Amino acid sequence: MEIRDQQRVLSSFTARLLRKHFGKGPESVFVSVGEGIICIYLRDLQTPVEKVLIENEQYSLLYETRDSLMAKCLPELKEQIQEETEQDFPYFYYDWDMKTNGGVIIAATDEFSNRPEDPALSEIDKLVANVTKKTERLPDKVKSVRLNNRTLVIYRQGILVNIEKEIIRVGETKVLRRAKRSLERRALREAFDKESQLLQGAAQEVFVDWAFEADRSMIVVIIDPNKME
Template sequence: MEVKLQQSELSSEIGRLLRKHFGKGPEAVFVTIASPYVIIYLRHFLSPIENMLLEDNHTMTVEEIRDKMMRKLNDKIKEMIHSVTGLPIKEFYYDWTFQNGSGLLVGVEEKTERFFEYNYPNRREIETIIAKISAEAEKHPDITYSHMLNDRTLIIIREGILVRIEEQLIELGFEEALTLAKRKLEKNLLFQAKPSFQQLLQKEIQEIFVNWDFTLDKSVIVFILAPQKNNGQ
C-alpha cells in the first residue's frame, strides 16, 4: 500500500478509536509517515465535559484524565500503526494544546540509525537552542538531533536528560506529577524561544508539543509549522 493510502487509512482508524474511548473524536486527523516516525496531528479534539472543565480552569484535571486514558490506549495505537504501515513501533509519545483543541501522537519505529535525508538549514543552531533550554529546565542532553519530516513537521529528539531527583521521583511513583510539571515548564521555555526558532526556520511555528519516555530517558519535541503562503495570497 502506498504511503498516501496508509496515511488515509490510519487517519480513519485513529479517529474511530479516539471517538470510541473519549466519546468525541477529533474533527480532523493528519498523518505523516516518514520512517522511523509516524506523526498523528489531531485538530478540534475536546469533549463537552473537557470544555466545561477547561472553562472552570481545571486544566490539570483534564490533563490527568487524558494521560490515564492514553496509557491504556498506547498498545492499541502502536498495534494499529503496525497493522496499517507495517512499521514495528517501539516508542510512543503524546501531548495536547487545549487552548487550540489540538493534540499530537508520535510513534517511533524500532531503528537505531540516523536519517540524514531529513536534514534542513540551520539544524545545528536549532539543536543548540534546544540543548540550552534543556539545561535550564533539567540538564544538558547527552544527545540532541532533529529531522524535518516535511514542510510542516519538525521533530527534535533528546536523549539523556533526567537528573537524579527526577529519577528518584519516578522510582517513588510520581511519574504523572513529574510529566505534568515538566510539560508546563518546558513548554514555557520553548515558547519563550519561539521567535529565535522562527527566525532560523524562516517559518511561523503554529504549535509546539513535547513528551518524554522516562524509561528510555528520552524526549520528543515536535513543531507544527504554518503552511507556506502562495504568492498573491
C-alpha cells in the same frame, strides 16, 4: 503500502479509535510518515465535559482523564500501525494543547533514535540543546527531523537530572510530567519565537512528552510556514 495510503488508513483509524474511547472524535487528523517515525496531529478533540473542566481550570483532572483514555487507545493504535507499516514502534508519545485544542501522537522505532543528524537542521539541534541545558541538563543527543513544511519533530535523549530520576523511582511521574510540560513548553516557545527563521515559519503549537524510563523525549513543533514572528 504507499505512504499516502498509510496516511489515509491511519488517519481514518485514529479518528474512529478516539471517537470510540473519548465519545467524540477529532474534527481533523493529519498523519505524517517518516523513516522510523509517525506523527499524528489532531484538531478539535475536546468533549463537552472537557470544556467545562477547562472553564473551571481543572487541568490536572483533565490530563489525568486523557491519560486514562490514551492507555486504552495506544495498544489498538500500535497494533494498527504495525499492521500497516510492518514495523514495530515501541515508543509512543502524546501531548495536548488545551488552549488551541490541538494534540499529537508520536510513534517511533529504535531506528529513528539512531538515525544520523541532519546538517541542515543543526542550528535547531543547538537551540533545543541550549534550552534543555537551562531547564534540565545538556542532552546526550538531540536530532531534528522535518517531516514536511508544517511538522518538525525533535528527539532528545539523556536529559533527566538526578532529582528527576528519584521522583520517577518513587512513582511520582504525574507531578513531574505536569511541571516539566509547563516549564519546557514555555522555554521552547520563547526560543522558537526568537529564532523563527530556523523554523522557516512561526511556531503555531509546541508539544512535548517523555519516555521517563528510557530517558527519552520527543518535541513536535507545528509550523505556520506563511508567517514569521
